[in-house]
Amino acid sequence: MGVTPIRPGQLAGVPLGRRAATPIIEIDHVSQVFKTSSRRDHTALSDISLTVGEGAFVSILGPSGCGKSTLLYIVGGFVSPTSGTAKMKGKPITGPGTDRGPVFQEFALFPWKSVLGNVMYGPLQQGMKPAKAAALARTLLAMVGLTGFEKFYPKELSGGMKQRVALARTLAYGPEVLLMDEPFGALDAHTRTRLQNDLLDIWERDRKTVLFVTHSVEEAVFLSDKVVMMSRSPGRIREVIDIDLPRPRRRDELLLDPRYQKYIVEIERMFDASGDNELPS
C-alpha cells in the first residue's frame, strides 16, 4: 500500500513534504524534561529529530501524554527544549513569531471583540491600515464560511464557528506554518468533518505548511501527506508513514477507496500491537 516505515534513526534530514528540497522546520535531537510539582523530572520528549518540508501537511499522532503538544509548543517557541534544537527556515527558534501561527483547541478569542475585530486584530498590530485590515478579515471570514457573522461576538457562536474564527484570525497574521493542536477535538462529529473538509480546501489554495496534532487516525490519514506516530511517554518517534492518496481529497471518494481504509486499519493496528492506544499508567 505504499506505506514505507522510516525508523527514527533515519529521520534527521529527511524532509516531510512534497517540495522536499526546502525544509522549513528542522527539529534536531530535541528532548524535553519537565520538573513536576513532586520535583521529580518527567521526560516528555526523548531525542526527537524531524524535518518538515515547506508546504507539507504533517500530522502528529500518539497516545495521550506522549508529548505531541509539547513538540508543537517547541516549534511555536512557547517552550524551549531542554536539549537539541528546533529551527525555522534555518534559524533557531527562540520564541513565538508571526511566521508560526497557533490554532489550539481552546479558541482564545477576545470575548470583547466582534468576529471581525478578532480577525482584524493581528493585521492592525502589524501596522495595516484599518480599511485594509477589515477587507482582509472579510476575505478570510468568507474563506472559513462565516460571511454574515462579522458583527457577532464569540459568546454568540457555536464551538465550530469559534474554531473557524480562530483559524481566520491566525491566517490573518500571514504565518508560513500553521501549528494546530487538536483544533477539532472538542467538536461534534458532524462539525468536525465539515471543518476538516474546509481546512483541506483552504490548504489546497495556498499550501501552507501545517503541523497538526490529533488523536484520530482517520483525521490524520484524511488530512496529511505524512503521519508521524509517536510512542507513549517519554515521546519518541516510532514511525513516519507516507499517505500516498491523491489530492485534492474528497471524503466521499476516499471512503470508497480501499487504500484509504487500509491506511487507517494499518495505523490502528500499529497502535494496538504496541499497546500505545492505552492511556498512560
Ligand SMILES: Nc1ncnc2c1ncn2[C@@H]1O[C@H](COP(=O)(O)OP(=O)(O)OP(=O)(O)O)[C@@H](O)[C@H]1O
Ligand atoms: N509545563 C509542564 N510541566 C510539567 N509537565 C508537563 C508540562 N507540560 C507537559 N507536561 C507533561 O509532559 C507530558 C506530555 O504532555 P503533552 O501535553 O505534550 O502530551 P500530549 O501528547 O499532547 O497529550 P494529550 O494527547 O493528552 O493532549 C505529560 O505527561 C504532561 O503532564
